[in-house]
Amino acid sequence: MPAPAVLSRHPDRLLPSEPGTRAIARRLYDAVRDLPILSPHGHVDPQMLADDVPFRDPASLFVTPDHYVTRLLHASGIPLGDLGVGRGQLTESESRAVWRRLCEHWHVLRGTPTRYWLESELAEVFDVGVQPSTDTADDIYDQVAERLTKDAYRPxxxxxxxxxxxxxxxxxxxxxxxxxxxxxxxxxxxxxxxxxxxxxxxxxxxxxxxxxxxxxxxxxxxxxxxxxxxxxxxxxxxxxxxxxxxxxxxxxxxxxxxxxxxxxxxxxxxxxxxxxxxxxxxxxxxxxxxxxxxxxxxxxxxxxxxxxxxxxxxxxxxxxxxxxxxxxxxxxxxxxxxxxxxxxxxxxxxxxxxxxxxxxxxxxxxxxxxxxxxxxxxxxxxxxxxxxxxxxxxxxxxxxxxxxxxxxxxxxxxxxxxxxxxxxxxxxxxxxxxxxxxxxxxxxxxxxxxxxxxxxxxxxxxxxxxxxxxxx
Amino acid sequence: MPAPAVLSRHPDRLLPSEPGTRAIARRLYDAVRDLPILSPHGHVDPQMLADDVPFRDPASLFVTPDHYVTRLLHASGIPLGDLGVGRGQLTESESRAVWRRLCEHWHVLRGTPTRYWLESELAEVFDVGVQPSTDTADDIYDQVAERLTKDAYRPxxxxxxxxxxxxxxxxxxxxxxxxxxxxxxxxxxxxxxxxxxxxxxxxxxxxxxxxxxxxxxxxxxxxxxxxxxxxxxxxxxxxxxxxxxxxxxxxxxxxxxxxxxxxxxxxxxxxxxxxxxxxxxxxxxxxxxxxxxxxxxxxxxxxxxxxxxxxxxxxxxxxxxxxxxxxxxxxxxxxxxxxxxxxxxxxxxxxxxxxxxxxxxxxxxxxxxxxxxxxxxxxxxxxxxxxxxxxxxxxxxxxxxxxxxxxxxxxxxxxxxxxxxxxxxxxxxxxxxxxxxxxxxxxxxxxxxxxxxxxxxxxxxxxxxxxxxxxx
Amino acid sequence: MPAPAVLSRHPDRLLPSEPGTRAIARRLYDAVRDLPILSPHGHVDPQMLADDVPFRDPASLFVTPDHYVTRLLHASGIPLGDLGVGRGQLTESESRAVWRRLCEHWHVLRGTPTRYWLESELAEVFDVGVQPSTDTADDIYDQVAERLTKDAYRPxxxxxxxxxxxxxxxxxxxxxxxxxxxxxxxxxxxxxxxxxxxxxxxxxxxxxxxxxxxxxxxxxxxxxxxxxxxxxxxxxxxxxxxxxxxxxxxxxxxxxxxxxxxxxxxxxxxxxxxxxxxxxxxxxxxxxxxxxxxxxxxxxxxxxxxxxxxxxxxxxxxxxxxxxxxxxxxxxxxxxxxxxxxxxxxxxxxxxxxxxxxxxxxxxxxxxxxxxxxxxxxxxxxxxxxxxxxxxxxxxxxxxxxxxxxxxxxxxxxxxxxxxxxxxxxxxxxxxxxxxxxxxxxxxxxxxxxxxxxxxxxxxxxxxxxxxxxxx
The missing domain is CATH 3.20.20.140 (Metal-dependent hydrolases)
Structure with a gap:
């Protein structure tokens, strides 16, 4: 089996390809990369922050509630129920099954922002280093699940x-x-x-x-x-x-x-x-x-x-x-x-x-x-x-x-x-x-x-x- | 009279201009360039293939039945009848006259896909090496007409x-x-x-x-x-x-x-x-x-x-x-x-x-x-x-x-x-x-x-x- | 106080960034840069040319009658009256006040064609060498007003x-x-x-x-x-x-x-x-x-x-x-x-x-x-x-x-x-x-x-x- 594909986050991603323009863009981006986030409109649940309870599991964090993700998987033939939609709290094995569905169909997300965001989250928040795939699904699941038990991953x-x-x-x-x-x-x-x-x-x-x-x-x-x-x-x-x-x-x-x-x-x-x-x-x-x-x-x-x-x-x-x-x-x-x-x-x-x-x-x-x-x-x-x-x-x-x-x-x-x-x-x-x-x-x-x-x-x-x- | 303009088909045509991106594009294109054609929707006449009769002449192959071509020539002031539209089978001299009309107005097709396709067809299928123009119309006509008599150019x-x-x-x-x-x-x-x-x-x-x-x-x-x-x-x-x-x-x-x-x-x-x-x-x-x-x-x-x-x-x-x-x-x-x-x-x-x-x-x-x-x-x-x-x-x-x-x-x-x-x-x-x-x-x-x-x-x-x- | 920003007009402005394409564009542009202007549709007042009276002042030349300029300043909170709109002929101090308003809000025009045209006019017609700003408003006003008194600046x-x-x-x-x-x-x-x-x-x-x-x-x-x-x-x-x-x-x-x-x-x-x-x-x-x-x-x-x-x-x-x-x-x-x-x-x-x-x-x-x-x-x-x-x-x-x-x-x-x-x-x-x-x-x-x-x-x-x- 070949080594799984690396999940890398190039520092110049999304910047223009033309080298002269990219150099300018890099300087501009450097000036704002680390500024605090102002989020004046969104749909985060305030209770989650008030209670500060740990996130439950990878599927209900990344897949089930996010219609950006589930819609494209549904279009690829996966029933919404198989992604946990509308099923309430998932058991560990259910969550893992949902996660596998995502990883198996990772390629259908190519070119979409959803894929870009998920990659960023996995790589930058959860230190995942390999591309999701059928082969890597369980390892990534385990790694994310393990992190979610830590205080550093509470809301x-x-x-x-x-x-x-x-x-x-x-x-x-x-x-x-x-x-x-x-x-x-x-x-x-x-x-x-x-x-x-x-x-x-x-x-x-x-x-x-x-x-x-x-x-x-x-x-x-x-x-x-x-x-x-x-x-x-x-x-x-x-x-x-x-x-x-x-x-x-x-x-x-x-x-x-x-x-x-x-x-x-x-x-x-x-x-x-x-x-x-x-x-x-x-x-x-x-x-x-x-x-x-x-x-x-x-x-x-x-x-x-x-x-x-x-x-x-x-x-x-x-x-x-x-x-x-x-x-x-x-x-x-x-x-x-x-x-x-x-x-x-x-x-x-x-x-x-x-x-x-x-x-x-x-x-x-x-x-x-x-x-x-x-x-x-x-x-x-x-x-x-x-x-x-x-x-x-x-x-x-x-x-x-x-x-x-x-x-x-x-x-x-x-x-x-x-x-x-x-x-x-x-x-x-x-x-x-x-x-x-x-x-x-x-x-x-x-x-x-x-x-x-x-x-x-x-x-x-x-x-x-x-x-x-x-x-x- | 200056030499007629060369009809060349650059191997990198249509690929991005930026050299780094073009190099990637070239590798991707190389992987699919020679794959068989799957054409699941089109308007070719099946009888043409069943009978395998030779194409008649350059005008009725390239101009008369193709509204992509005739519309832009019509917009440039050429009556559709002068392009053979609706006139049934053309005589050799009629076909040549239609062909001349196309070549004389070649410049009105600049920037259009019609021009791109015609160039490809002339250069790659019929080995034409010069740009269509008033001066080259007859030579190109003769070359295409000659090829059309060969078995290798039957449908x-x-x-x-x-x-x-x-x-x-x-x-x-x-x-x-x-x-x-x-x-x-x-x-x-x-x-x-x-x-x-x-x-x-x-x-x-x-x-x-x-x-x-x-x-x-x-x-x-x-x-x-x-x-x-x-x-x-x-x-x-x-x-x-x-x-x-x-x-x-x-x-x-x-x-x-x-x-x-x-x-x-x-x-x-x-x-x-x-x-x-x-x-x-x-x-x-x-x-x-x-x-x-x-x-x-x-x-x-x-x-x-x-x-x-x-x-x-x-x-x-x-x-x-x-x-x-x-x-x-x-x-x-x-x-x-x-x-x-x-x-x-x-x-x-x-x-x-x-x-x-x-x-x-x-x-x-x-x-x-x-x-x-x-x-x-x-x-x-x-x-x-x-x-x-x-x-x-x-x-x-x-x-x-x-x-x-x-x-x-x-x-x-x-x-x-x-x-x-x-x-x-x-x-x-x-x-x-x-x-x-x-x-x-x-x-x-x-x-x-x-x-x-x-x-x-x-x-x-x-x-x-x-x-x-x-x-x- | 730092030196005011230079108002420079790069010879390659607006041409494509990619160096190879830019070189081609430059050659094409060179061929048409100096061709006479044909303006078959516009709203210049013919009486202005018939009478050839000098333009009155910078504000009524560049700001007040031009809704491209006044609309964006209005969106930024400046009442149209403060830009001289609908107020008839302006006194020198009124004109200068309008001009200051423009220069103070110069940054709101970033990325707009209005800014591009105004820069061109100031630099190329009136030889202004600094960016408009609160600090430079009066100097630029004086320079433009002075030019407007010359015969070379009559219509x-x-x-x-x-x-x-x-x-x-x-x-x-x-x-x-x-x-x-x-x-x-x-x-x-x-x-x-x-x-x-x-x-x-x-x-x-x-x-x-x-x-x-x-x-x-x-x-x-x-x-x-x-x-x-x-x-x-x-x-x-x-x-x-x-x-x-x-x-x-x-x-x-x-x-x-x-x-x-x-x-x-x-x-x-x-x-x-x-x-x-x-x-x-x-x-x-x-x-x-x-x-x-x-x-x-x-x-x-x-x-x-x-x-x-x-x-x-x-x-x-x-x-x-x-x-x-x-x-x-x-x-x-x-x-x-x-x-x-x-x-x-x-x-x-x-x-x-x-x-x-x-x-x-x-x-x-x-x-x-x-x-x-x-x-x-x-x-x-x-x-x-x-x-x-x-x-x-x-x-x-x-x-x-x-x-x-x-x-x-x-x-x-x-x-x-x-x-x-x-x-x-x-x-x-x-x-x-x-x-x-x-x-x-x-x-x-x-x-x-x-x-x-x-x-x-x-x-x-x-x-x-x-x-x-x-x-x-």
């Missing part, structure tokens, strides 16, 4: 090792935020972990559980949400609760970003019709769009940064939703439109000094056509970093290429990892730093920017942008 | 010389496939030439000839196609006929890919209304969309790979259609949507083990937004290689860049030449091999992939993908 | 220094073109400055001032525009007036490019309804679309090149429109469709020998999907150079990459600067020459084109294309 220790300075989680408006409170009160934990207000389900008027959700919102906020004005008050109250726990942003993800206004009377009428089940689908949609506009008004008033992550058909495959639940890899992007959709919002609040509006997209055609031009005029608008299917080298390069010429660098958000895979955070930020260094190096090598300006810019992208855009 | 000899191992043609469901049968029965012809089931006209319910077409379908299949269930049975019967003659796929090209289901009762009712001329345009469309869904069901049952080539406005210029017929260069692409359109099909059959669904597009915005994400979850879905207006170096690079990060390499179809220009087949496959080698070389030079993995991948793209995806 | 002197051979302005159909007449009659001015017919407001039937506009059109043309046929006659008459003053093109900018025909009776009826205020929004739109088709018919008859610049939501931010007027940086692009929209026009006139139709877009998705394919078949259609938000290095490269493979080089328009910033004209044309040289150099380095062909092509792009496409 807080990794948090510190990863040099995370700021981490925002994503939370339901009805959450009491006790995990965040516990972390804030704990002097032994130096990191700053704050919640993000994510009220989607209270705006999705036509979804089955909406009435129950707003009823619960009423209870939690001590407000009668039986009226539109009550809904508004409850939302304001919960946003204040979040802000008091350190939240700096409110995040929204609906199918579109239309913000057509209703009159107060119309809003009240539609709201009551929706609660009593008498609203049509069109009326529910009209109410949701008005609610999004109202959330922008609240952002102007309370200063929470408004981030939009729209344009995805959730749970595309109903049978998989039924068998394995949501967030299992079959959310598929949709074509998007922002120019007209956001016009009512921007006419009202686009120049309001309190508003920061960060626009993300899965439809990259809007980068040069709509988002760059919008962010190049409105002082409130920032173009969000490439997201989800687009947070990979090629897409990031296309993003910079599409946005920079109409909006420059300072109208972009800085990197957002948006991940539930805790151990991938440093690899994701590092990838972004390398790619931005490479992009700026090309501008220098084409004599469009002096190197000292490029240096200032790459530091600003890593440090200045997130601080300013997310009001850290 | 079967070229088929062998081109190292074509597998070739699929595109055929009408009513075709008796006698040419395929003759080829299969002929022990002196070692190649495998199979039909592809292409039933578009039997689904285009609103087209003028539809009722006559399904009537003929009934006759050929010995089934009464006066009812919806009869149509279904006839289709199944003809698919079986094709499968018995070696077909591995069914191809579909309609304006959109919607697959909204009808109930059996609705289908029956609309079908009868359509036959009697009483269906509205919307009803015809609804029936066609349901028919496409039904074809997917058949693919699950009989195993024929389903390929979709949608999204083109056929015969954009009615006057040219009237004077010169269809497929004369004025089909123009349309904006496309797949995520919602294919949802009914994928909810029903997306995880069916019998289905392979290959999605092609002329709207490249869907590569990263829809096709990569769909193929990255559904085990049935593959992203088709860049097609028609997109089967050229820049577009192929954009395709890999847009798809790989969300779907990897193994969820793509492998190269499809889709050509009616027989002599261009090797040049087209060679172009694809060079471009994939270059793409993989960049991943290696950026340290994202080991070279041995890149080697395995490029071989898989040339050999493994078409065999698996098209069930060869 | 005509710069026109000559810039080597402008042909300049088209953009003018209202009711304009008497006296400035153009004065320039043409002035033997001391060797340049050719011609008007462009831009009739948008007479076609925007639903806009508030339409009826008054067509009434004035009637007066100016001596035609009764109370009927549809009168409108047509008046337009023909004004086009003839423009042609007599040297115009070679008519330019149109509406939200879409639909050209659905009306019958003469319908047109007459809708026109009268619109005049009397009785037409619905849909009827106004239908009339406008028919009017655009009618303009194409006129172009066939009188030979004026038809250029389309569609697809932008004008004055996106109503409060800014109210406070500062139009063209103040908040026009935002829209998604576009050309294939079906232009079909009626192209079926009628697409092969008419008198028609040149140049299609511009702000939605780059149509380059490969629609514009390349259309221009690759219709002899009347040319793909317009990247425009407005897309006239920058990355976008230009994407344009060539997206269009060349389906339409070659000769179906593109040649560069159009489309600017109101007079001093940026040479920098804009130079940028285009560098980028096309770089693009062609890549084709040479990948052995897709011989260098002598690339040389012929780059000269054709700079000189041949504009002359042919715009009938200069």
């Amino acid at each position: 807080r220790a990794l948090f510190e090792r990863f040099r995370i300075e700021f981490l925002a989680t994503t939370d339901d408006p009805c959450d009491d935020l006790s995990a965040h409170a516990a972390l804030a009160a704990d002097d032994s934990f130096p990191g700053r972990v704050v919640p993000t207000f994510r009220p989607d389900r209270y705006l999705e008027v036509s979804a089955p559980g909406w009435a129950a959700a707003v009823s619960r919102l009423g209870e939690v906020s001590g407000t009668d949400t039986g009226s539109w004005s009550g809904w508004v008050t409850a939302m304001e109250q919960r946003r204040a609760h979040f802000a008091a726990h350190g939240a700096t942003s409110a995040d929204h993800s609906h199918e579109d970003v239309r913000t057509d206004p209703l009159s107060p009377g119309q809003a009240e009428q539609l709201y009551r019709a929706a609660l009593s089940g008498d609203a049509t689908a069109d009326e529910c949609l009209a109410l949701r769009r008005h609610m999004l506009l109202e959330m922008a008004r609240m952002s102007c008033d309370d200063g929470l940064v408004m981030t939009l992550h729209p344009g995805v058909r959730r749970n595309h495959h109903a049978p998989t939703l039924a068998s394995h639940g949501p967030d299992t890899g079959h959310d598929i992007p949709l074509r998007m439109e922002y120019t007209d959709a956001l016009r009512p919002l921007l006419e009202r609040f686009g120049t309001h000094p309190g508003l920061h509006l960060v626009l993300f997209t899965l439809d990259e055609t809007v980068f040069s056509r709509e988002l760059g031009p919008l962010a190049g005029f409105y002082p409130s608008v920032y173009v969000g970093a490439p997201w989800w299917f687009l947070d990979a080298p090629g897409a990031v390069r296309r993003f910079r290429d599409a946005v920079t010429e109409s909006a420059g660098f300072r109208r972009t958000s800085g990197f957002i990892d948006d991940t539930r895979a805790f151990c991938s955070i440093p690899a994701r930020h590092d990838m972004s730093r390398r790619l931005d260094s490479g992009y700026l190096a090309r501008l220098v090598s084409e004599h469009l920017l002096d190197e000292d300006e490029a240096l200032e810019t790459v530091v600003d992208l890593v440090d200045g942008r997130p601080r300013e855009v997310f009001k850290l | 079967r000899a070229l088929f062998e010389r081109f190292r074509i191992e597998f070739l699929a043609t595109t055929d009408d469901p009513c075709d008796d496939l006698s040419a395929h049968a003759a080829l299969a029965a002929d022990d002196s012809f070692p190649g495998r030439v199979v039909p592809t089931f292409r039933p578009d006209r039997y689904l285009e319910v609103s087209a003028p000839g539809w009722a006559a077409a399904v009537s003929r379908l009934g006759e050929v299949s010995g089934t009464d196609t006066g009812s919806w269930s009869g149509w279904v049975t006839a289709m199944e019967q003809r698919r079986a006929h094709f499968a018995a003659h070696g077909a591995t796929s069914a191809d579909h090209s309609h304006e959109d890919v919607r697959t909204d289901p009808l109930s059996p009762g609705q289908a029956e009712q609309l079908y009868r209304a359509a036959l009697s001329g009483d269906a509205t345009a919307d009803e015809c469309l609804a029936l066609r969309r349901h028919m496409l869904l039904e074809m997917a069901r058949m693919s699950c049952d009989d195993g024929l790979v389903m390929t979709l080539h949608p999204g083109v406005r056929r015969n954009h210029h009615a006057p040219t259609l009237a004077s010169h017929g269809p497929d004369t260069g004025h089909d123009i692409p349309l904006r496309m949507e797949y995520t919602d359109a294919l949802r009914p099909l994928l909810e029903r059959f997306g995880t069916h083990p019998g289905l392979h669904l290959v999605l092609f597009t002329l709207d490249e915005t869907v590569f990263s937004r829809e096709l990569g994400p769909l193929a990255g979850f559904y085990p049935s879905v593959y992203v088709g290689a860049p097609w028609w207006f997109l089967d050229a170096p820049g577009a192929v690079r954009r395709f890999r860049d847009a798809v790989t990060e969300s779907a990897g390499f193994r969820r793509t179809s492998g190269f499809i030449d889709d050509t009616r220009a027989f002599c261009s087949i090797p040049a087209r496959h060679d172009m694809s091999r060079r471009l994939d080698s270059g793409y993989l070389a960049r991943l290696v030079s950026e340290h994202l992939l080991d070279e041995d993995e890149a080697l395995e991948t490029v071989v898989d793209l040339v050999d493994g993908r078409p065999r698996e995806v098209f069930k060869l | 005509r002197a710069l026109f000559e220094r810039f080597r402008i051979e042909f300049l088209a302005t953009t003018d209202d159909p009711c304009d008497d073109l006296s400035a153009h007449a004065a320039l043409a009659a002035d033997d001391s001015f060797p340049g050719r400055v011609v008007p462009t017919f831009r009739p948008d407001r007479y076609l925007e039937v639903s806009a508030p001032g339409w009826a008054a506009a067509v009434s004035r059109l009637g007066e100016v043309s001596g035609t009764d525009t109370g009927s549809w046929s009168g409108w047509v006659t008046a337009m023909e008459q004004r086009r003839a007036h423009f042609a007599a003053h040297g115009a070679t093109s008519a330019d149109h900018s509406h939200e879409d490019v639909r050209t659905d025909p009306l019958s003469p009776g319908q047109a007459e009826q809708l026109y009268r309804a619109a005049l009397s205020g009785d037409a619905t929004a849909d009827e106004c739109l239908a009339l406008r679309r028919h009017m655009l088709l009618e303009m194409a018919r006129m172009s066939c008859d009188d030979g004026l090149v038809m250029t389309l610049h569609p697809g932008v939501r004008r004055n996106h931010h109503a409060p800014t429109l109210a406070s500062h007027g139009p063209d103040t940086g908040h026009d935002i692009p829209l998604r576009m469709e050309y294939t079906d929209a232009l079909r009626p026009l192209l079926e009628r006139f697409g092969t008419h020998p008198g028609l040149h139709l140049v299609l511009f877009t702000l939605d780059e998705t149509v380059f490969s999907r629609e514009l390349g394919p259309l221009a690759g078949f219709y002899p009347s259609v040319y793909v317009g150079a990247p425009w407005w938000f897309l006239d920058a290095p990355g976008a230009v490269r994407r344009f060539r990459d997206a269009v060349t493979e389906s339409a070659g080089f000769r179906r593109t328009s040649g560069f159009i600067d489309d600017t109101r910033a007079f001093c940026s004209i040479p920098a804009r044309h130079d940028m285009s020459r560098r980028l096309d040289s770089g693009y062609l150099a890549r084709l040479v380095s990948e052995h897709l084109l011989d260098e002598d062909e690339a040389l012929e092509t780059v000269v054709d792009l700079v000189d041949g294309r504009p002359r042919e496409v715009f009938k200069l």
